[in-house]
Amino acid sequence: MSKISNVITMLQLLQTGRKYSINELATKLEISERMVRQYKEDLDKAGIYIDTIMGPYGGYVLNRTIRVPIRKFNSKDVKLLDEIIKKENDVKKKSELILLQDKIKGIYIGSKDEERELKEDILDRYNVLMRAIKEKRKVKIKYYSYKYGETERVICPAEMFLFQDGWYCAAFCELRQDMRHFELKRISEFELLKEKFI
Secondary structure (H helix, E strand, C coil), rough: CHHHHHHHHHHHCCCCCCCCCCCHHHHHHCCCHHHHHHHHHHHHHHHCCCCECCCCCCCEEEECCCCCCCCCCCHHHHHHHHHHHHHCCCCCHHHHHHHHHHHHHHHHHHCCCCCCCCHHHHHHHHHHHHHHHHCCCCEEEEEEECEEEEEEEEEEEEEEECCCCCCEEEEEECCCEEEEEHHHHHEEEEEEEEECCC
């Protein structure tokens, strides 16, 4: 993952208000502790001050709200696309833009969900799955389904989306050999694998 993505993820973790040790952050971001310290220093220089708690149970904590960039589409993107579609004269391009707009509306846009914050209990899962999507890496999960109970699966995550009251991951499931939607709150264990997928 790029340095900018790592810094944003680190801010998202700290924005929950929880204290994270340098070791915890290094493990979650899969970087060295030295890099975590460097990110904190860079953020301090940018005016985003992260408090340091000293001692054996110390770590970093963010005591103020920071507007972390939202890495998803929003209603402004849809409106902009609307304007472009209206001006487009090429029939083929116009139909492709309408399909793209439908995807954006269906996956990312929800009336009251647009600015919803991720709950702390699923933030770890969300960050790991987003990383897997970006790096095209497989993830091993333990997933509870109402029909089969808890099963271990290896998935190839494609995208994250909000549906009704929960976050989901659309992924190819190696166990079922098909695309499936996994509700994040029903993933009990997860591990980012080194193995990549196409």
